[in-house]
Amino acid sequence: SAVISQKPSRDICQRGTSLTIQCQVDSQVTMMFWYRQQPGQSLTLIATANQGSEATYESGFVIDKFPISRPNLTFSTLTVSNMSPEDSSIYLCSAQSFTETQYFGPGTRLLVL
Amino acid sequence: DAKTTQPTSMDCAEGRAANLPCNHSTISGNEYVYWYRQIHSQGPQYIIHGLKNNETNEMASLIITEDRKSSTLILPHATLRDTAVYYCIVRPGSSNTGKLIFGQGTTLQVKP
Numbered sequence: 626s627a628v629i630s631q632k633p634s635r636d637i638c639q640r641g642t643s644l645t646i647q648c649q650v651d652s653q654v655t656m657m658f659w660y661r662q663q664p665g666q667s668l669t670l671i672a673t674a675n676q677g678s679e680a681t682y683e684s685g686f687v688i689d690k691f692p693i694s695r696p697n698l699t700f701s702t703l704t705v706s707n708m709s710p711e712d713s714s715i716y717l718c719s720a721q722s723f724t725e726t727q728y729f730g731p732g733t734r735l736l737v738l
Numbered sequence: 739d740a741k742t743t744q745p746t747s748m749d750c751a752e753g754r755a756a757n758l759p760c761n762h763s764t765i766s767g768n769e770y771v772y773w774y775r776q777i778h779s780q781g782p783q784y785i786i787h788g789l790k791n792n793e794t795n796e797m798a799s800l801i802i803t804e805d806r807k808s809s810t811l812i813l814p815h816a817t818l819r820d821t822a823v824y825y826c827i828v829r830p831g832s833s834n835t836g837k838l839i840f841g842q843g844t845t846l847q848v849k850p
Contacts, residue, residue, distance in 0.1 A: 626784070656836040667825075668782065668840040717781050721836045729774075729781035 629730035648718030650699040656721040674701040708737045747845040756813040760826030763807040775822040
């Protein structure tokens with residue numbers, strides 16, 4: 626299995642600012658993903674982080690709001706830009722191993738005031 | 739939209755088997771059934787997956803009906819630490835997209 630870490634684990638931010646979340650995997654993986662979990666809700670896929678190219682975004686999510694990078698096979702970042710209180714959520718990174726099982730990080734808890 | 743239907747909540751007595759059902763009547767021939775759980779304030783945890791044969795690992799057993807339209811996750815001896823939201827997800831095997839589409843899941847409450 627892959628062990629995934631995220632930084633920061635939580636943050637409180639002011640509206641209008643941006644936060645970059647880091648995701649590190651302890652082994653090489655094929656695919657990496659970013660999810661959002663709003664309070665009391667299930668997980669929603671934001672995008673697939675592609676190594677060396679632009680991320681693939683799901684309907685309702687755009688690159689200007691959630692820029693994503695994946696410079697190598699084990700690391701990715703998600704930026705939440707120009708934040709508003711509606712962006713208060715848990716943001717989760719996941720990675721797919723070569724056995725096609727997907728593992729999740731512990732999440733980043735974001736509160737926007 | 740999620741392609742599975744699960745009960746919203748279930749209770750189970752500690753030490754007893756927890757049987758969590760999932761309906762996936764529109765499953766395609768190349769789609770696997772995956773189970774994850776999310777304990778409060780943690781990231782989802784992979785439990786088990788299968789295609790058509792029953793599967794067992796150290797955490798649970800997965801029973802898939804012969805027509806593959808439904809499945810049951812079995813936790814053989816539930817403990818208080820098994821209290822969580824359990825998600826049943828169908829996903830194509832050898833998927834180039836790797837997407838996991840989460841529904842609302844089943845909240846399992848294990849009681850003393």
